[in-house]
Amino acid sequence: MPIALYRIDDRLIHGQVVVGWGQPLELGFIVLVDDDVAASEWEQELYRMGVPPEMSVHFHTVEDAAAVLAAYHASPQVGIVLVGSIDTMQRLVSAASGQIHAVNIGGVHHSPGRTGRLRYVFLTPDEEARLRAIEAQGVEVTAQDVPGARAVPLAEVLTSVSSA
């Protein structure tokens, strides 16, 4: 299980990822897939400084990530693939041609136009359609912010209502 999680989280690298998931999984590396961050050395340095020294962070565009996923799967260490948006994950799933079997919605926070589904998941109609499209490719989509929480299936997420 070298890639333990394909996670959508608009905070990217933060406490829940580094500590909440990182420690129980004994995480060795994070693959951060984001076209903007991949083009900015300053942003990369910012995220590198956010992780403990024993953890490495690799940065890729969606296109580049799809090409190197197999190598990460072959790693002896456990890793997480992290994206900041549903659109990015949809593009990654398509580009990865069947290599991604499950997607975790870890945090999509409130912004105008989004409806509250769970405490940590707010979605626009377009984002809901994109998640359904990911699932239609045979990928299991669940929401789960931390390891101790229940993984909520996409169908349940999309019929839930949360104001928090």
Place this chain on the structure above:
Amino acid sequence: MTADEGQSGGVRGVVAGHGTFASGIISAVEQITGRGRHFVAISNTGLCLDDIQSALVRALDETGARVIFTDLPAGSCTMAVRRLIRERPGVLLVTGINLSLLLDFAMQDDVDPEQAVRAALDRGRASMVVHGVTVPSA
């Protein structure tokens, strides 16, 4: 965002963190020293990175504070402050704080913030000790 302190006068630091960490540690400072009003609390709960950064900018602008304290080096508040500092070079970030550190800073209200931060860091680090176990010598 929770701006627990309504008064802007005398605010010297912004405390930002997970859940109710910030309001909680400020309440402890208030209970011990009566100087909780020198701090403003921000919680990251329910906020994306951009909204956390906006809340921090507002807090700095409204209070004139130059120091931001955060709970966790890899936390989203810390990441947001480090982005913010790029555009505001005069702002100091202190991350991984504890109560001893914040108390020490709170008590140094006639000292330059940077100098107060250095002294508070020493106090905060020194306050963490283990009792009741034997540590084998190297």
